[in-house]
Amino acid sequence: MKPAKHLRVQLDSVADPKAVVAATRARFTVLTSRLLRLEFAADEHFEDRPSRTFWHRRQVVPCFEVLHDGEAVEIMTEHLHLRYDPRLGLTAHGLLVTLLESGLTWHYGDHDVGNLGGTTRTLDKTDGPIPLDPGLLSSGGWTVVDDSDAPLLEDGWIAARDQRAGRIDLYFFGYGRDFTACLHDYRRLSGAVPLLPRWALGNWWSRYWPYRQDELLDLMRDFRAHELPLSVCVIDMDWHITHTGNASRGWTGYTWNQDLFPTPRALLADLHALGLKTALNLHPADGVWPHEAAYPVMARQLGGDPATGEPVVFDITDPAFTQAYFEILHHPLEAEGVDFWWMDWQQGRRTACSDLDPLWWLNHLHFLDLGRNPARRSFAFSRWGGLGSHRYPIGFSGDTVVSWRSLAFQVHFTATAANVAFGWWSHDIGGHMEGIEDAELYVRWLQFGVFSPILRLHSTQNPFHERRPWGWDTQTLALARSAMQLRHALIPYLYSIAWQEHQGGAALLRPMYHLYPQAPEAYRCPGQYAFGSELIAAPFTSPCDRDTRLGRQLIWLPAGDWYHFFTGQHYSGAAWHSFYGGLDEIPVFARAGAIVVLADEPAASGVNNPRALTVHVFPGADNRFELYEDDGESHGYQHGARVVTALLQQCSGTAPRLRVGPTCGDLSVVPAARSYTLIFHALSVPVQALVTCDGQRLRIDSRQDQESGRLTLRLPPTAPLSALEVTLEARQGNLQNHDDARIPTLIKLLKAFRCGSEAKRGLYVRMHEILADFDVLGAYRTALSDSQLRALLEILSGAGVHVCEDTGESFAVVWNNLDDQRIIVRWSLENLGTWDPQQRFRQEQGPAPRFAHFRLAQAASNGPCSLTLAYGALFAVDTRRGGRAARAAPASMP
Numbered sequence: 063m064k065p066a067k068h069l070r071v072q073l074d075s076v077a078d079p080k081a082v083v084a085a086t087r088a089r090f091t092v093l094t095s096r097l098l099r100l101e102f103a104a105d106e107h108f109e110d111r112p113s114r115t116f117w118h119r120r121q122v123v124p125c126f127e128v129l130h131d132g133e134a135v136e137i138m139t140e141h142l143h144l145r146y147d148p149r150l151g152l153t154a155h156g157l158l159v160t161l162l163e164s165g166l167t168w169h170y171g172d173h174d175v176g177n178l179g180g181t182t183r184t185l186d187k188t189d190g191p192i193p194l195d196p197g198l199l200s201s202g203g204w205t206v207v208d209d210s211d212a213p214l215l216e217d218g219w220i221a222a223r224d225q226r227a228g229r230i231d232l233y234f235f236g237y238g239r240d241f242t243a244c245l246h247d248y249r250r251l252s253g254a255v256p257l258l259p260r261w262a263l264g265n266w267w268s269r270y271w272p273y274r275q276d277e278l279l280d281l282m283r284d285f286r287a288h289e290l291p292l293s294v295c296v297i298d299m300d301w302h303i304t305h306t307g308n309a310s311r312g313w314t315g316y317t318w319n320q321d322l323f324p325t326p327r328a329l330l331a332d333l334h335a336l337g338l339k340t341a342l343n344l345h346p347a348d349g350v351w352p353h354e355a356a357y358p359v360m361a362r363q364l365g366g367d368p369a370t371g372e373p374v375v376f377d378i379t380d381p382a383f384t385q386a387y388f389e390i391l392h393h394p395l396e397a398e399g400v401d402f403w404w405m406d407w408q409q410g411r412r413t414a415c416s417d418l419d420p421l422w423w424l425n426h427l428h429f430l431d432l433g434r435n436p437a438r439r440s441f442a443f444s445r446w447g448g449l450g451s452h453r454y455p456i457g458f459s460g461d462t463v464v465s466w467r468s469l470a471f472q473v474h475f476t477a478t479a480a481n482v483a484f485g486w487w488s489h490d491i492g493g494h495m496e497g498i499e500d501a502e503l504y505v506r507w508l509q510f511g512v513f514s515p516i517l518r519l520h521s522t523q524n525p526f527h528e529r530r531p532w533g534w535d536t537q538t539l540a541l542a543r544s545a546m547q548l549r550h551a552l553i554p555y556l557y558s559i560a561w562q563e564h565q566g567g568a569a570l571l572r573p574m575y576h577l578y579p580q581a582p583e584a585y586r587c588p589g590q591y592a593f594g595s596e597l598i599a600a601p602f603t604s605p606c607d608r609d610t611r612l613g614r615q616l617i618w619l620p621a622g623d624w625y626h627f628f629t630g631q632h633y634s635g636a637a638w639h640s641f642y643g644g645l646d647e648i649p650v651f652a653r654a655g656a657i658v659v660l661a662d663e664p665a666a667s668g669v670n671n672p673r674a675l676t677v678h679v680f681p682g683a684d685n686r687f688e689l690y691e692d693d694g695e696s697h698g699y700q701h702g703a704r705v706v707t708a709l710l711q712q713c714s715g716t717a718p719r720l721r722v723g724p725t726c727g728d729l730s731v732v733p734a735a736r737s738y739t740l741i742f743h744a745l746s747v748p749v750q751a752l753v754t755c756d757g758q759r760l761r762i763d764s765r766q767d768q769e770s771g772r773l774t775l776r777l778p779p780t781a782p783l784s785a786l787e788v789t790l791e792a793r794q795g796n797l798q799n800h801d802d803a804r805i806p807t808l809i810k811l812l813k814a815f816r817c818g819s820e821a822k823r824g825l826y827v828r829m830h831e832i833l834a835d836f837d838v839l840g841a842y843r844t845a846l847s848d849s850q851l852r853a854l855l856e857i858l859s860g861a862g863v864h865v866c867e868d869t870g871e872s873f874a875v876v877w878n879n880l881d882d883q884r885i886i887v888r889w890s891l892e893n894l895g896t897w898d899p900q901q902r903f904r905q906e907q908g909p910a911p912r913f914a915h916f917r918l919a920q921a922a923s924n925g926p927c928s929l930t931l932a933y934g935a936l937f938a939v940d941t942r943r944g945g946r947a948a949r950a951a952p953a954s955m956p
Contacts (some may be wrong), residue, residue: 063381067387067425068434070218075112076641077119081230083128085135086148093126093333094247096237096841098159102152102230109231111221113212114232114422115252115450141234152230161203166674167232168204176202178356178575178585180532181487183421183446183554185461186401189869190467191474197481198248199241199575201585207233207449210344213418220379220423222416239579244595253453255483258430258565259439260694261339261558261669262456264293265546266488266518268404269529272300275323283532284337288532290543291550294644294668296404296518299343306353310373314348314362316391317355330399337668341443343400344891346387346424350374350733356390363390365925366403378423379415386432403844404458405444407559422447436697446484455486456516462490464497464527469507470589470603470868477573477591485569488516490530491686495522500603501538502645504528506613508542509648510601512549513593514708541646551660551676553669554689558659559594561690570594578620582637586915587618588869590649596656596687597627600641600649609847612642615649616864622680623654623800630680630743630771632800638877640856640864644809652743654682657709657720658690662739669694670730673779676739677709679720681798685711693731703728706781718797725782735779740788742773746799751771752789771799804833807857811850821845825854832858840936848937855933861885861910863931865918865941872918874929874941884934890926 083090084326089108091099101108129136134147143160150156154169161167178198191459198205199436214221223229234687237244249255253393267285279299285292300322302315334341342421346549351373357889358368363386364376377383392403400553403429413420425442442454449455459475462468468536476487491511510515521527528534531542568576572592575584590600602613614623621636627650633639641649662674671691693703701770705727712719720740724733742749745766753760753775765775773790780786808829812822821842825832832838836858846854855863862877865872879887888907910931918927918941932938 063712065218065381065384066385069384069430071215071430072110073215074118074120075117075941076110078121078123081123082123082268083137085146086133087150088136089142089147090135090146091954092118092124092126092137092139092785093119093233093760095126096141096240096243097236097247097251098137098144098234098236100230100232100234102158103226107224109214109223109229111210111216112212113209113214113231114448115207115209117211117215117253117450117922118251119301127299134737141238142234142783144234156391159234159236161238162371164203164236166203168206169235174202174205176200176201176834178320178481178573179478180482181446181457181475181484182880183313183448185458185462185468185472185475185489187463187470187545188460188468189463190464190747191471191868193870194475196480197239198244198483199476199481200234203236203238205235207235209309209799210232211417213415213423214662217382218535220415220677221416222418225416228735232236241481241576241579242568245480245568249460249483249566254450255485255563255569256455256561256564257439257699258313258441258455258486259339260553260557260692261293261443262516263553263869264517264550264669265291265562266294266296266516267292267529268298268518268520270298270300270521270523272523273297275325275329279329279332279336281323282338283334284530284532286336288539288543290531292338293550294341294518295338296341296520297343298404299406301342303353306351308351308353308371310348310351310353314376315354316347316350316395317353326784332481333523333814334399340399340440341402341404342400343404345406346358346378347374347376347407347420349376350391350895356381356394360386360390368832377414378420378427379418382399384427388427392431392938400444402441403428405442405523406458407445409569412830419447420624421445422451425451429454433697437695438696439697443488449482452483452485452524455484457484457487459487461494461496464493464499464521466491466503466604467868469503469510472514473510473591473601473603473876474588475870477571477588480569480572480576483569485571486515487565488518489514490520491518492521492527494520494683495527499526500536500605504534504544505541506602508545508651510603511547512552513599513601513648513650515545517549527648528677537645544646550669551662554659554661554691555594557694558688558690562595562688562834568592574598574618574620581620582915583618584620585912586873586875587616588866589615590617593650596652596658598624600651602643602647602649603857606645607849609816609849610642610811610853612644612853613647613810614853615641615643616862617641617649617651619651623798624651624742625654625656626650626679627652627658627678628798631803632744632798633803634879637860637864638875638878640853640862642814642853642857644806644814652678652680654680655685655711655713656680657687657711659687659709663738673733673735674737675740676741677720677722679711679740681744682713682716682743683711684713685841691732703731705732720788720861722782722786722788724785729782731784735781737779738777738786740775740777741769742790743801745773745790745797746801747797749797750791751775752791753777754787760786784806802833804888805829806897808832808854811853811857813845813852817847817850818845837934837936843936849939852939856935859885859933861931861933863887863939863941864930873914874918875913876910876916876931878912878927881912885910885936886932887914887928888928888930889916904930 089101126139137144157170179194230663361368429442519529543850576582593599624633658678659674660676687706692699707725710721766773886908890905929941
């Protein structure tokens with residue numbers, strides 16, 4: 063039985079013969095100048111069918127040269143030199159590839175010690191860092207993907223590989239540090255990242271809880287009453303019968319629980335009327351049992367007798383079962399109004415097909431089946447199924463423990479997943495289970511959710527896990543409201559980045575080394591990430607200090623000018639910054655020239671293309687941002703039903719300009735008129751703005767805040783085909799505000815500190831003395847706590863130390879932006895493997911470098927590594943005290 067037409071995909075897996083080089087017991091395919099397929103088989107029978115990961119091997123053939131030396135063969139591309147000698151076999155000397163740019167050589171069997179990690183199947187039951195599967199990027203310059211055991215596709219269905227011994231199928235990625243090109247070529251070979259429906263980028267609600275129908279609807283109305291926008295409501299497993307009366311465990315189910323949901327069709331209609339898409343939870347592994355309404359039809363369809371009461375066994379490798387699985391169990395529920403499925407798969411890794419993990423295959427089939435209707439754009443909401451899973455977003459990361467460690471690891475985990483092109487993770491925001499509930503942790507997790515791929519509130523079935531913002535205190539509700547409204551405001555920006563990724567661009571979240579692969583600092587800042595093309599985010603992931611009453615986050619800003627997204631405060635690049643902020647602050651930074659487009663209707667739950675937009679503009683560099691829009695849900699964008707509005711900033715000369723539009727494309731998908739609020743940040747002097755629409759001057763509402771340096775222009779509604787142009791002219795002086803960020807930061811610290819008011823006043827009065835020489839702080843040593851003194855010194859000196867344990871590796875980052883020779887670093891290590899005093903202790907000290915990192919977790923034979931950073935004789939921070947927080951201690955004279 064052949065699978066349904068919509069479950070078959072068009073693939074081009076046979077490489078161009080011109081790209082193939084045959085050798086003794088081997089076949090090599092030059093897929094790009096830096097990507098080679100290496101196959102080995104004793105019988106010289108090789109595989110052309112698409113595998114789980116690699117679908118499109120027929121690529122444009124790059125230029126390359128083949129040399130023969132007897133049986134040995136060499137292949138030279140622009141970037142790689144392969145040599146294979148069958149007389150030496152698959153050994154380190156028989157097969158090797160040299161990267162021509164660096165001269166580095168990979169030998170068969172080499173271990174990729176520099177791999178930067180990928181992602182993993184699930185975070186179930188985790189409390190902090192866990193190991194990640196290997197990714198496609200390596201600081202060593204190469205990675206090898208072993209595809210030898212991966213299942214294949216044939217005529218749209220799963221097929222097993224020939225298991226005869228000795229068959230090896232490898233893909234060699236030799237991209238050096240060109241990580242962007244590596245991931246681009248990988249997606250060319252394995253498939254594009256789909257464009258998500260627009261509504262998936264809003265706020266989601268989910269909870270493992272046996273809601274009654276009226277209770278769930280009242281809950282959704284409560285969100286609206288509190289001005290908390292939502293776009294998705296997920297109903298967990300209690301939507302179906304769980305107390306089955308038979309041997310079924312109750313996890314698998316397809317029949318509505320009438321006790322809780324007496325009129326499910328009406329429920330789904332009411333949720334849609336509230337502007338919410340709806341998903342149902344799914345655990346399909348246990349098959350179909352007699353208590354299911356669909357059991358008789360399902361049993362007969364597959365040749366069984368319902369009278370026996372024998373369950374229908376789940377077998378997703380059987381085309382007949384799969385057809386019945388979708389047509390009988392899922393399609394009727396979708397006809398009632400179910401928009402998508404939460405594939406909460408947890409049971410097993412084996413199927414009737416050898417080496418087939420059911421998770422990947424379920425994701426593949428569910429993605430294709432949901433997209434069978436042109437009016438419904440497809441995605442799968444499920445766990446990670448291995449390489450190739452970027453074709454089936456969105457990832458459900460699993461049931462994490464409620465803790466700061468879990469939150470901190472999710473920041474690193476989410477960004478690192480871009481190393482396998484899997485950019486759309488959804489976490490249980492707030493944590494799933496266990497742990498200690500805390501309002502501050504809840505707010506910080508929600509703020510990370512705003513700047514993560516998918517924001518989905520969720521927890522387990524425990525009445526003391528609270529995810530409703532109004533279930534906390536008034537301050538927490540206000541902060542949660544601000545965060546959730548900001549998330550919906552960000553949808554135009556998020557959707558434009560999603561389109562760019564679908565077209566072959568970068569993921570929404572990326573580690574910093576994607577953008578700055580040659581910078582050593584980019585590999586040692588796991589608490590931050592690029593958020594789209596314009597921003598860097600570094601959410602707070604540790605609690606506020608008792609004495610500073612502020613959160614602390616370390617941020618590395620690359621070369622250039624940077625601005626705090628919310629305040630416009632300027633920060634110098636090529637430097638590290640300790641950022642201290644209250645519970646209402648999120649460390650997000652815009653690059654010079656950044657253009658960030660937001661919806662101007664933040665309290666609304668709707669996610670349609672807005673009638674009003676707010677555009678944040680940051681000075682200092684030319685830039686172009688393309689706002690992408692379509693109907694948000696159908697496949698119509700594939701046929702041209704889409705529009706792009708270009709926003710262009712030109713900063714050359716004395717009069718910066720911003721141009722908006724005209725909009726190009728199918729104008730039926732956007733409002734007939736749209737108003738803009740333009741906010742220009744970091745302006746140092748009074749500015750006059752000239753605004754024209756199609757060359758005609760507009761009358762506008764203009765307001766400039768001299769304290770913040772923000773200029774706000776409110777424009778009347780204009781048609782999509784109109785072109786808006788704004789020219790800024792300074793009445794005098796330099797337009798850009800690059801004031802010293804230390805002064806407002808120090809004032810913020812003093813306001814927040816839990817210490818005597820007289821000490822605060824004294825510090826404020828002597829501010830300029832302290833800025834000139836931080837030793838002046840010695841007069842206030844007894845009035846300040848260690849954490850307060852540390853905060854002041856980090857800001858004053860531009861130097862500090864930060865301990866990171868969020869990735870599973872313990873290391874300390876030391877920075878000294880100004881090369882201040884008074885900043886001394888002292889490093890020591892005890893070798894427990896010897897009693898020789900000359901070898902047992904190793905210690906070094908000297909002026910702190912501009913940047914360095916020190917591993918704190920050493921080999922088993924070594925004791926703890928200690929690192930102390932001293933600010934002259936005034937104060938020191940000792941990494942042995944207080945773990946990640948690196949408690950400070952008074953310094954001794956060096």
